[in-house]
Amino acid sequence: MVLEKLSLNLAQKTSAWLNACGKTSILQTKPQKIHGVNPSVIYSQTGKSFDLPRFSSVEMNMARIMNKIAIKDEYIIRSKKVLSSSKILPEDLKRLKSTTLEDTYKHAFWINPKDYKGYHLLDEGRTKNGLQKLRILDENGVFVKNAVVKPRTVILTDLKKDVISLQIQNEFSNIDITHTDLINIFARRYNPFAKYKTVLFNSEPDIVDKEFFRKLYESIDKDTSCISASFGQSCTSNIPFKGKGKEIQNKLENNIKSIDNLVQTNKLFGKIANKVRFLIGAGNNGNCSINIYLLSTGLEGVGGLNSIRKVHCNSSSRNSLFTQHYENYEFPIKMTEEGISITGLHGTDIPITKTLFPGESFGNIFGTSYATPIRAAKLALNEMMEGLL
Numbered sequence: 001m002v003l004e005k006l007s008l009n010l011a012q013k014t015s016a017w018l019n020a021c022g023k024t025s026i027l028q029t030k031p032q033k034i035h036g037v038n039p040s041v042i043y044s045q046t047g048k049s050f051d052l053p054r055f056s057s058v059e060m061n062m063a064r065i066m067n068k069i070a071i072k073d074e075y076i077i078r079s080k081k082v083l084s085s086s087k088i089l090p091e092d093l094k095r096l097k098s099t100t101l102e103d104t105y106k107h108a109f110w111i112n113p114k115d116y117k118g119y120h121l122l123d124e125g126r127t128k129n130g131l132q133k134l135r136i137l138d139e140n141g142v143f144v145k146n147a148v149v150k151p152r153t154v155i156l157t158d159l160k161k162d163v164i165s166l167q168i169q170n171e172f173s174n175i176d177i178t179h180t181d182l183i184n185i186f187a188r189r190y191n192p193f194a195k196y197k198t199v200l201f202n203s204e205p206d207i208v209d210k211e212f213f214r215k216l217y218e219s220i221d222k223d224t225s226c227i228s229a230s231f232g233q234s235c236t237s238n239i240p241f242k243g244k245g246k247e248i249q250n251k252l253e254n255n256i257k258s259i260d261n262l263v264q265t266n267k268l269f270g271k272i273a274n275k276v277r278f279l280i281g282a283g284n285n286g287n288c289s290i291n292i293y294l295l296s297t298g299l300e301g302v303g304g305l306n307s308i309r310k311v312h313c314n315s316s317s318r319n320s321l322f323t324q325h326y327e328n329y330e331f332p333i334k335m336t337e338e339g340i341s342i343t344g345l346h347g348t349d350i351p352i353t354k355t356l357f358p359g360e361s362f363g364n365i366f367g368t369s370y371a372t373p374i375r376a377a378k379l380a381l382n383e384m385m386e387g388l389l
Contacts, residue, residue: 037060099336101348121134149385154227157229182370189345191377197219227376274298283368287318304330331364
């Protein structure tokens with residue numbers, strides 16, 4: 001009788017514990033997933049918080065995997081293998097080989113970070129309720145399946161800048177285009193199926209632009225995947241930055257005109273980062289410089305890789321405390337039959353009325369300004385393709 005009471009009491013306590021943990025069986029022993037850019041746990045009995053290793057979280061582990069793919073330049077190399085494949089259907093190959101502007105922005109290459117398999121995603125239009133229809137091919141162009149995905153939103157932010165010129169060659173007139181236009185091109189080439197919003201930062205870096213933060217905050221909705229910011233403010237040093245402590249604070253006070261405005265700006269950035277993932281360019285001033293906006297809680301830095309797949313000498317904020325993502329830093333300007341390519345992907349990124357010699361190169365554009373929207377577009381595509389393959 002006593003044993004029966006003890007058994008019943010134990011069963012009741014076990015049931016209560018399972019309900020509290022959201023489990024139905026004591027055999028459910030899978031650990032909880034750790035999330036966040038700066039993950040931490042709270043010990044419930046004392047309320048004390050403990051910081052965890054940054055790359056132990058789901059988001060940062062994903063960043064590490066995607067960095068390995070970027071270091072091997074796999075998106076560029078593997079996406080072009082299909083152009084010489086004997087397994088692809090002629091109608092699919094025609095679409096992927098085309099360099100017309102219309103065809104170029106109607107397909108994308110995606111590498112599943114969970115198993116490293118590559119897929120070609122072809123635009124098949126939208127449904128009446130706005131979902132994206134896709135024709136999915138494997139890396140060799142073999143049909144896999146048709147699918148419908150929900151577009152995610154990427155918010156692109158930039159400083160409001162004047163028109164810049166891409167120099168093609170002396171006897172050929174320059175192409176006038178804004179920095180913001182270029183950011184949009186890089187994002188849309190890597191993920192033409194997402195929705196994009198653009199919010200411009202009008203003020204000088206040392207001024208708090210409250211209207212910008214209001215617009216940025218109000219632009220976030222339930223479908224927003226992340227924010228990509230292609231601007232920053234540099235703080236330089238005689239030696240590489242190693243931490244976030246007094247060393248940086250002293251350098252900030254010597255480098256930045258208005259520390260109060262910086263603190264206020266970083267608080268506003270942190271508030272937004274608590275609501276949605278916020279990626280920002282690491283900067284282009286080298287190893288002894290950081291983008292001070294990366295001092296904001298929760299912001300994720302995007303650095304750049306050179307042609308031999310090492311961190312580019314001009315890429316800033318290189319301490320892993322500041323920069324967790326890496327994509328290409330230099331992008332060759334090449335002629336196509338329809339215009340020019342700047343992303344390195346097959347196709348035409350910018351149309352022009354006169355073409356010279358397809359394949360000819362005319363210098364580079366460079367910067368973490370372009371690496372950032374690439375990574376943001378890829379993250380959004382990961383979310384859109386979740387569970388499909």
